Amino acid sequence: MQHKLANGIIVIFGASGDLTARKLIPAIFHLYQHKSLTKNNIVLGVSRSAFNDEQFRQKMCEALLTEYPDDQKSINKFLNQIYYQSIDVYTDEGYTLLNKRLKALLKSHKLDNNLLFYLSTPPSLYYQIPSHLAKLGLNDETDGYKRIIIEKPFGIDEKSACALNAHLLQHYKESQLFRIDHYLGKETVQNLLVFRFANSIFEPLWNAAHIDNVQIYANESIGLGSRAGYYDQNGAIRDMIQNHLLQLLGIVAMEAPAKMDAYSIRNETLKVFQSIRRFRTAEDIKQNVVIAQYQEGCVQGVIKGSYRDEQAVAKDSTTETYAAIRFFIDNWRWHNVPFYVRTGKRLNQRVSEVVINFKPTPHPFFSQVQKITKFKNQLVIRIQPDEGIKLSFAAKEPGSGFKTHEVDMGFYYSDFAQKALPTAYERLILDALQGDNTLFARNDAVEACWNIIDPIIQYIHKHGKSILNFYPSGSFGPVESDKMLAELDHIWRNPSSNFKQNSKA
Numbered sequence: 349m350q351h352k353l354a355n356g357i358i359v360i361f362g363a364s365g366d367l368t369a370r371k372l373i374p375a376i377f378h379l380y381q382h383k384s385l386t387k388n389n390i391v392l393g394v395s396r397s398a399f400n401d402e403q404f405r406q407k408m409c410e411a412l413l414t415e416y417p418d419d420q421k422s423i424n425k426f427l428n429q430i431y432y433q434s435i436d437v438y439t440d441e442g443y444t445l446l447n448k449r450l451k452a453l454l455k456s457h458k459l460d461n462n463l464l465f466y467l468s469t470p471p472s473l474y475y476q477i478p479s480h481l482a483k484l485g486l487n488d489e490t491d492g493y494k495r496i497i498i499e500k501p502f503g504i505d506e507k508s509a510c511a512l513n514a515h516l517l518q519h520y521k522e523s524q525l526f527r528i529d530h531y532l533g534k535e536t537v538q539n540l541l542v543f544r545f546a547n548s549i550f551e552p553l554w555n556a557a558h559i560d561n562v563q564i565y566a567n568e569s570i571g572l573g574s575r576a577g578y579y580d581q582n583g584a585i586r587d588m589i590q591n592h593l594l595q596l597l598g599i600v601a602m603e604a605p606a607k608m609d610a611y612s613i614r615n616e617t618l619k620v621f622q623s624i625r626r627f628r629t630a631e632d633i634k635q636n637v638v639i640a641q642y643q644e645g646c647v648q649g650v651i652k653g654s655y656r657d658e659q660a661v662a663k664d665s666t667t668e669t670y671a672a673i674r675f676f677i678d679n680w681r682w683h684n685v686p687f688y689v690r691t692g693k694r695l696n697q698r699v700s701e702v703v704i705n706f707k708p709t710p711h712p713f714f715s716q717v718q719k720i721t722k723f724k725n726q727l728v729i730r731i732q733p734d735e736g737i738k739l740s741f742a743a744k745e746p747g748s749g750f751k752t753h754e755v756d757m758g759f760y761y762s763d764f765a766q767k768a769l770p771t772a773y774e775r776l777i778l779d780a781l782q783g784d785n786t787l788f789a790r791n792d793a794v795e796a797c798w799n800i801i802d803p804i805i806q807y808i809h810k811h812g813k814s815i816l817n818f819y820p821s822g823s824f825g826p827v828e829s830d831k832m833l834a835e836l837d838h839i840w841r842n843p844s845s846n847f848k849q850n851s852k853a
């Protein structure tokens with residue numbers, strides 16, 4: 349539901365950075381275009397770079413035109429709502445300057461004292477900025493909301509995440525904190541809640557009695573880009589699994605919430621995280637975790653080099669660019685159902701899906717189809733691209749005998765919506781402006797997810813060299829990952845690129 353928005357200022361720290369130009373400003377522009385935001389919601393970019401308002405607008409204009417080349421007129425109008433303040437975020441003077449500018453903008457635009465701070469900065473500043481803001485009373489909600497959006501990574505392990513939470517909670521209430529996980533803002537991920545809880549036909553089957561295994565993955569065809577500094581220190585498990593994929597798993601596996609509100613939904617996903625079986629021994633990890641790194645190979649017709657040849661990556665780096673983990677959830681609903689989670693860079697294509705493989709029939713009457721694929725009742729929720737949902741089942745081929753084929757029933761967003769889906773950032777910024785933190789990670793959930801991942805990371809740090817596998821760029825990943833699934837007679841769904849047209853895709 350869309351409420352009328354309160355007026356106020358969106359303050360973006362790290363405004364000269366890549367995320368602001370690529371994602372945040374385009375998302376805010378789109379919200380203006382669709383009239384979710386008005387001229388009473390203005391933006392103040394903040395960073396160290398010495399721009400004035402005009403120079404910053406020019407920079408944002410270039411970024412917007414790349415994405416919306418036909419919208420010059422509305423972009424120009426929108427740019428008048430954007431301001432810029434250069435400050436040194438490490439000094440008190442910097443924040444005094446910022447506070448003065450905020451007061452001036454609130455006054456000149458006749459706005460209420462509503463401030464949304466977006467921290468798109470290096471994580472080291474997640475300590476400094478909130479405490480400096482609080483010192484100036486910019487956490488006080490007496491005369492307007494004061495909210496903070498915090499980008500990932502939220503800590504590097506459970507201990508650091510707990511420390512950061514404790515620090516933030518000294519100055520802000522949990523309701524003022526919005527830990528962003530952009531996967532939760534994807535339209536298809538939210539639709540999972542509707543799919544599961546607005547339909548009665550799937551929920552009775554949504555358990556260990558009927559589901560054999562679940563696969564949740566985000567495969568990427570891109571490599572490292574210019575992010576070696578961050579990525580080589582973190583790797584695929586911290587970058588994608590601890591946050592995006594575990595959050596997705598939480599929604600797939602959760603019980604129905606008492607209400608469709610932030611508190612109830614986040615309570616249920618937290619219970620899933622608490623019930624995920626922890627890896628306690630080296631053997632547990634060796635059996636259930638596969639990590640790998642990309643080597644030279646051909647991605648969509650173009651030869652790409654190996655990870656170790658990327659700029660600023662050490663020649664002997666053991667950082668994983670691929671990870672596949674088999675989780676079990678120790679509760680009644682999911683007893684002994686493997687949840688396979690995987691992610692990787694430089695794979696053959698960009699595709700994120702949730703795949704539910706239902707149990708085969710107890711008795712294979714129609715042996716021809718049974719041989720082709722055991723899990724012919726497969727539900728695929730395509731998160732991106734070609735967003736949609738597809739259910740496959742067996743049908744009889746016309747003619748004599750019982751020759752069966754797999755066929756599909758599908759729902760595709762491209763049929764459903766005339767307009768493009770809103771981006772995750774658009775949705776999440778709007779939610780934060782409305783004070784709705786349902787699609788943001790709560791402190792206890794972030795800590796629980798680190799608690800699941802920490803033993804794996806620690807093991808990798810100690811033994812990374814001995815357990816690291818390799819895969820050619822452009823492939824589906826390392827064979828060791830297929831072998832892990834084969835142990836339980838499972839097989840990865842490796843989709844081809846056209847989800848909608850090709851029934852086998």
Ligand code: BG6
Nearest residue numbers: 500530566568587588592700732
């Ligand atoms: C980010 C990761 O959080 O998500 C990146 O840091 C990754 O490494 C990106 O490429 C993937 O997001 P999306 O929306 O393109 O699937």
